[in-house]
Amino acid sequence: xxxxxxxxxxxxxxxxxxxxxxxxxxxxxxxxxxxxxxxxxxxxxxxxxxxxxxxxxxxxxxxxxxxxxxxxxxxxxxxxxxxxxxxxxxxxxxxxxxxxxxxxxxxxxxxxxxxxxxxxxxxxxxxxxxxxxxxxxxxxxxxxxxxxxxxxxxxxxxxxxxxxxxxxxxxxxxxxxxxxxxxxxxxxxxxxxxxxxxxxxxxxxxxxxxxxxxxxxxxxxxxxxxxxxxxxxxxxxxxxxxxxxxxxxxxxxxxxxxxxxxxxxxxxxxxxxxxxxxxxxxxxxxxxxxxxxxxxxxxxxxxxxxxxxxxxxxxxxxxxxxxxxxxxxxxxxxxxxxxxxxxxxxxxxxxxxxxxxxxxxxxxxxxxxxxxxxxxxxxxxxxxxxxxxxxxxxxxxxxxxxxxxxxxxxxxxxxxxxxxxxxxxxxxxxxxxxxxxxxxxxxxxxxxxxxxxxxxxxxxxxxxxxxxxxxxxxxxxxxxxxxxxxxxxxxxxxxxxxxxxxxxxxxxxxxxxxxxxxxxxxxxxxxxxxxxxxxxxxxxxxxxxxxxxxxxxxxxxxxxxxxxxxxxxxxxxxxxxxxxxxxxxxxxxxxxxxxxxxxxxxxxxxxxxxxxxxxxx
Numbered sequence: 272x273x274x275x276x277x278x279x280x281x282x283x284x285x286x287x288x289x290x291x292x293x294x295x296x297x298x299x300x301x302x303x304x305x306x307x308x309x310x311x312x313x314x315x316x317x318x319x320x321x322x323x324x325x326x327x328x329x330x331x332x333x334x335x336x337x338x339x340x341x342x343x344x345x346x347x348x349x350x351x352x353x354x355x356x357x358x359x360x361x362x363x364x365x366x367x368x369x370x371x372x373x374x375x376x377x378x379x380x381x382x383x384x385x386x387x388x389x390x391x392x393x394x395x396x397x398x399x400x401x402x403x404x405x406x407x408x409x410x411x412x413x414x415x416x417x418x419x420x421x422x423x424x425x426x427x428x429x430x431x432x433x434x435x436x437x438x439x440x441x442x443x444x445x446x447x448x449x450x451x452x453x454x455x456x457x458x459x460x461x462x463x464x465x466x467x468x469x470x471x472x473x474x475x476x477x478x479x480x481x482x483x484x485x486x487x488x489x490x491x492x493x494x495x496x497x498x499x500x501x502x503x504x505x506x507x508x509x510x511x512x513x514x515x516x517x518x519x520x521x522x523x524x525x526x527x528x529x530x531x532x533x534x535x536x537x538x539x540x541x542x543x544x545x546x547x548x549x550x551x552x553x554x555x556x557x558x559x560x561x562x563x564x565x566x567x568x569x570x571x572x573x574x575x576x577x578x579x580x581x582x583x584x585x586x587x588x589x590x591x592x593x594x595x596x597x598x599x600x601x602x603x604x605x606x607x608x609x610x611x612x613x614x615x616x617x618x619x620x621x622x623x624x625x626x627x628x629x630x631x632x633x634x635x636x637x638x639x640x641x642x643x644x645x646x647x648x649x650x651x652x653x654x655x656x657x658x659x660x661x662x663x664x665x666x667x668x669x670x671x672x673x674x675x676x677x678x679x680x681x682x683x684x685x686x687x688x689x690x691x692x693x694x695x696x697x698x699x700x701x702x703x704x705x706x707x708x709x710x711x712x713x714x715x716x717x718x719x720x721x722x723x724x725x726x727x728x729x730x731x732x733x734x735x736x737x738x739x740x741x742x743x744x745x746x747x748x749x750x751x752x753x754x755x756x757x758x759x760x761x762x763x764x765x766x767x768x769x770x771x772x773x774x775x776x777x778x779x780x781x782x783x784x785x786x787x788x789x790x791x792x793x794x795x796x797x798x799x800x801x802x803x804x805x806x807x808x809x810x811x812x813x814x815x816x817x818x819x820x821x822x823x824x825x826x827x828x829x830x831x832x833x834x835x836x837x838x839x840x841x842x843x844x845x846x847x848x849x850x851x852x853x854x855x856x857x858x859x860x861x862x863x864x865x866x867x868x869x870x871x872x873x874x875x876x877x878x879x880x881x882x883x884x885x886x887x888x
Contacts, residue, residue: 272317272511275344275550278542283533290526302326302420308514309333309625315527318512319346319354320423321430324869325617332622332864335579336572339515339523342561343534344543345551346509348497349474353548356500357424357507358473358482360458362465367398369484369492372432372506378468379409380433381440383688383796386776388439393466410460410469411442412453417603419617419634424454427509428470435869436689445469470507503554511550521569528565535562576823576866576874584858586626589851596649603633604848607645608655610636611691612833615682615872616655618864623855646838647671652849654836655681657692658751676836677845679883681856682865683822683873684831686795690870694817695756695829696794698779698801700786704732707805707814710760710828716741716789717769718761727787743769744782744790756791759829794829823873833872850887857884 304316346354377389394403445456462479486492499505540552620632642654643664715724727736775792782788805814815821862874
């Protein structure tokens, strides 16, 4: 966008001779400019892509409101590297000619944990004969780069097409190769595979593939032509932006608003497309709509968790030890651990970089089980995890390091169905009159030993429920969640025999067919035919079904938390960098970044934060 921004600056100076516009060309990427915006070193940043969710979360964490993101032009039609429109390709042997955006979303989006992939065979898209039962092969790009954020095109598709969900895990990944980027490899893969579908740019078209027309909710289908893309009617056209801070009234500063109005005027839009990038002007109606939005006052972001009252982060003078094993060959700080903490960690990393220019991070997040060994070996700065160390990794860690890792709680688990870590819940059928249970009653139902509760009338149910046996369901006893459930209810005692599964979704699916079922599973994976039982630690205690307020306050019995484990050598202080990073995580800004990041893990309360910060000292 550099040449276009220079043209706009020159034109604006002629209309406002009093205005000084300085263009800093030292930041080659939108991400670099955004860090300057976050740190207060820039008044406006050009963005040739949408903001990453982690960037938006970091900005909200720092300032309490999202930045002002202003569409100023369309991307290109087919200019390589120039924020081009996205084409959906099938093999030329495939008879499909069009697809709706709803079908595309159902095809590519990762299903929720309780669901199966919605579309897996070509017959579900209307193909008949030999095509009806053929499997669909999906091709796409790497879902995440090393810094933790997705490629710009993946981010665009997740936001525009998938409604904030990630891509399915069975997409066949095509990576960049020397001299050949992934989008080229995707079209080559589609041309070689008759059962395939993939996304790329119109500039990568080749023999053996065909671009599909895209149909909207109204049934109107638009082909990916220059005219269709330029009109804004083609569903996967792209946009380029200017991103600015907001003043106290939620708008841009007056001089910035004047500059934005110029870019969106007839004179400003006439500058678009006059360079090799071939960006397209906004359709006139869209430009008028954006101009009206620039002057509108924005509502300040709500603060449902009272985060503005938490202590603010004060950066220390820190640098990672030059000999640290967690620094890779390129100078980036490696963090190995839980994949569902990716977006919150990327947001924290962006914040940390704004406070400490020059830091870079490499997020190697393949799962909780990968974290203990990396922390033990010193090749990860810290170990973000969705569960505690298991016995064997803990024994190995103690043997090598000479003590236990330090566990710092950083967030409560999430209620968002997309989250992999949720508080637990106890479920019964929707028609079951049972509504609440105490911890003692739960132990009687689910634990081995005396005082067992095996009939519904033992819980006070009468009428047709009298004498009927309780059917127990839950997670397999060797799973981390079953161990957590047992530890909360009856430390040291085993769970009773029950119909058990390895995943919550399977527990839920089985229970909906059994009216005498009671079971435990993730709270965020409920089903319409089941209801959550309210729980309390004692008969006089407050009962809760796991509302956001009860989870954050610590009142919910089956709450769970995420933690970051750190390496603490016996008799020695924490690594200064690690300590300062965790001070940010446990500050107002860090907790706001966690709350704003998908999939919306919940912040700690002030008492919990005080306890965790004390551990750092």
